[in-house]
Amino acid sequence: MKDQALWERIEAHPMPEGFVELLVARTGWPRDRAEAAVAEYRRLAYLVARVKTARQVPSKVVEQVWRLHGEDRAAYARFCGEALGRDWHLPDGPFPRRSGRDMELTLKAYAREFGETAPARIWPDPNRRLRLGIAGAVAVAGAAGSLATVSVLPVVAGGALAALIVWLGNRGSVEAGDHWWYLPGGDAGFDGGDSGGGCD
Known part of the structure; x- marks a missing residue:
């Protein structure tokens, strides 16, 4: 992991009170899956904060955690400011770039940063x-x-x-060592933009 201090801030930052219970109630997931999804959401947040111009794509499971977190605007703003140190805007509507190259590169970045492949239960194969x-x-x-x-x-x-x-x-293997896919800043959902609920 290249930025241990960033990861420690993200990992230690509290989710809103009763967050996992609310996630279980909304999704019908068992508690262990909800807890695993929150942990993977934190990992996506790390990837997003680590390289500000890199596009990182959530799985459907991680997106559900992200959307629920974004509903508590004050808690989400604190998370962005205190843990991530940047804005992280959640796009309105369904996430548009979940399959193909974007997701492959997200999974490769995950493997590179965390030294293991993303769990298939939370991050299914995009292809x-x-x-x-x-x-x-x-x-x-x-x-x-x-x-x-x-x-x-x-x-x-x-x-x-x-x-x-x-x-x-x-086989579930995403090889580490590939490159990041860089996009200009301001891409909605990552570096700002006017796409709705984000850290202000």
Whole structure:
């Protein structure tokens, strides 16, 4: 971790009283999942505060924690000012950049900073649907090839390749050491902007 003092401020900063209980009531999650989600929210906050111009994307679970925290404007403003040392604006409406390259880079930054991969229970693979679609297409192509050639070899090869694609995607490994994706300051949801509830 590159900024231990920042992490200690974020980790030690109290959430509003009864926050986990309210999160459980709102989401229906068991308490242990709610507590894990709050811990991952703190990690996202660290990533955002660590590099002010880097876009970091929350998972759906982390976004729910962020939105609930943002409802208590005074507590959220204290968190931004005292723990993060910067503004962190929450976009209005659904978060627009959760899949693809943005999320991959967030997960790589996570692995680099925390020395471990993000837990799949809170941070699911952003490309899982795409990978499953490709695997399905390969399996269908193998079956079609078997029908066309009256041989089992294409269907076996297609099935094996499809299984490999799925297996590689489920390994949960995000390699550290890739670069950050920099964007200009002022990107809504990260460095200010006029997108609603944020630290003022």
